[in-house]
Amino acid sequence: MTMFDNLTDKLDSVFKKLRGQGRLTEDNIKQSMREVRLVLLEADVNFRVVKNFVATVRERAVGQEVLKSLNPAQQVIKVVRDELGRLMGEGEDNSLDLAARPPVPIMLCGLQGAGKTTSCGKLALQLRRQKRNPLLVPADVYRPAAIEQLKTLGKQLNIPVFDSNPDVDPVKLCTDAREFAELNGYDTLILDTAGRLHVDQELMAELQRIKQALQPREILFVADAMTGQDAVNVAESFDQQLDVTGVILTKLDGDARGGAALSIRAVTGKPIKFVGLGEKLDALEVFHGDRMAQRILGMGDVLSLIEKAEAAVDKEEAQAMEQKLRKEGFTLETFRDQLKTIKKMGSMESLLKLIPGAGKAMKQMGGMQLPDKELKKIEAIINSMTSAERRDQRILNGSRRLRIAKGSGTTVQDVNQLIKRFSEAQKMMKKMQKLGPKGMKNLMGRGGMPM
Template identity: 50%
Template sequence: MAFESLSDKLQNVFKKLRGKGKLTEDDVKLALREVKMALLEADVSFKVVKKFVSSVQERAIGEDVMNGLNPGQMVIKIVNEEMIKLMGSETTQIQFKPGNEVTVIMMAGLQGAGKTTTAAKIAGKLKKAGKFPLLVACDVYRPAAIEQLRVNAQKMTVDFFEEGTEKSPVEIARDGVNFAKNNHKNVVIIDTAGRLQIDDAMMKELVQIKKEVDVYQTLLVVDAMTGQEAVNVASEFNDKVGVDGIVLSKMDGDTRGGAALSTRQVTGKPILFVGMGEKLSDLEQFYPDRMANRILGMGDVLTLIDKAVEANQEVDLEQSQEMAQRLKKGKFDFEMYLESMKQMRKLGGLGSILSMLPGMNKISDDQLPDEKELARMEAIVLSMTVEERRNPKLMSPTRKKRIADGSGNDIAVVNRFIKNFEQAQKLMKQMGGMKKGKRGGMGNLMNMSRMFGGNNKFF
């Protein structure tokens, strides 16, 4: 999961701080030395780490903190605030030209960073926001890149423009902008050529395109998994071409976090988006405060809510209300299980959901049920009759045998799934009338998750 390694180390430091009733200056300095080591191991720039630790120490070693009611929590709060400041404090949006003028956005980056896919992801987001984007293919050196952009444009149902590989990228960019003006498109996203490494020819080509078509925003896509190298690439592009914003791709695979924590500070340019998966929907607006919360293991419930709202736009409102009413009454059947699975996929899967919940980021990928396991559970439910799905009490040995045969599972797998489901039903009834002091919250979530995986090793 994203930031897993860095998050674990920082949380261990904070655990020690929380365990102390009163902090001394030496306690703070020792904790910050550990924070410093954790950040350096996460491939955060040395200069950035030095400045960050110095700022935290200056604020933490003060009378208000040292003599406060909960000094450990105060230090953690300061670390959180300084980390937000490090990543930019405020959320930055793509800027557009005023009125009906066409806004030209040029995508730049090294080959393999995910530039072409990111261009389509951004186009899809802009379309949802009411814009009329046009994707323009200017990577004439890789015909496969043109085809990839065409396919992604179709998937996102946005317009696409290309002129093959015979014309120069500058000419294609100019023709694409003219096409947009004549066809009522107000945003042009130019996908440029990447290279395996930075070279002068590529930089000159980008500068030429910027001059020829009056690029309003230049967005650089960098691979977050390359850590400090991503920051070096960003600095080089910014110096030679000029960058207005950065997109960090492959953030879902970055267990360290060095790129997210260093890029803004080193380049002075804001991070606009982060890529959290390979699907075209897996692009998130970058919120410094939410990202800091994720890194510090505090979860990111707001982003989870945003995803849920977006997913629910495609859900039947009447059906959602009916489900809510049934859950309120403690009724949970197999049909609702299927609907829950569908919603979970729209939110990026169980791993994605749990990673955004406070305290759940320590769950490793190998503890989560994989897609095959979830598909097997879904097949069991789909092998039931409508009556069986709505009334789990109907389950008899003969029915279970029929369901096992129909879903291609062993009878023991079906029995285990139904047993876990019955436990989840009981929890659902308890959740409504849960009183303070009784086991709930995390415990219930763990048991519910166990049911979704049908896997006793889970949690």
């Protein structure tokens, strides 16, 4: 996650100093907390939030159970992780409240340019995956571009959009959409309300009228994480006027300092329910404070990785892949199918960051990784082979390899390198199958997979 990379690096350097101490005292813990305070302020975290956070961590870190533990530095890091999780709402139920007579209205609000309309589409896609039947409602009658954008998103997602008319009052438009939804069996209304470049009373009055008329179960404030503390201040204003029920934090894959993500929950008291992690329409994740704390501290996020894998592969597809593997063995064809599954889960860089220690290892190797373009190259090489070649790479002679290189836009050297690595991996897979689960651990300890 690009936004937190700098913060992760700086916190890691603080903790490295702690680990280097022979023993921890109140003095060196206080010094470390001063450094943590500076790191958070540089990351544009709200001053009040930083002050309270550091005071709480220091109080817990100088307790006897930490100072007298066998590994006090790790205990301090655990305290920081716990408090970061608490700061972002660890343990909160971030699920949407949809327990009402359908159609259930969900109102999205926020400033113009925060990603509100795109978030409506992403949210509709999530709800459809949960077997709900959403209807998108373009209620921003002042910006024809917003209406057209939502219609375009609806077409891409195959999700219906209410036929909005810029000449109709937004409140009447929303009530008409509710009647239409009732008559046509839609169980959820997603309202894309108007935004402005700044907070004004006319906008708030309109949003309050929509709230009064439709009584939405959820009022979600959409905040642009790239705008830092401005997003937090605007969130406070919207909350005071509308009593929002949660926050959608967009552009968390950007390169801003991350202060809004760490501050907005503490300042507003309202949970972050979703985070946007890219422009793709499936790039919306349910937010978990404890998991985000682990990512910030470079501890990975295995639960999110598992969820991504489960979402990418349905049971029937997984069973078919398993049967193919049993019948044909580990071939270039099955390897290509696995690559396609990985691509569904997101970029390789984002996946590696979810594995504990992988992100740090990548940096130690000078950023060495398996970039997405490398995976595309591997897939292109395999796609340029015949079915027979994919099933048995041993038949690949010099002329075949030259043809494959030309067909995939790569070099013969690239093809040779892939075949060599794959052949080694194939031998390893055969050994694993012979050894069974018990012997796999020992085999991995002798050098692991060559790929």
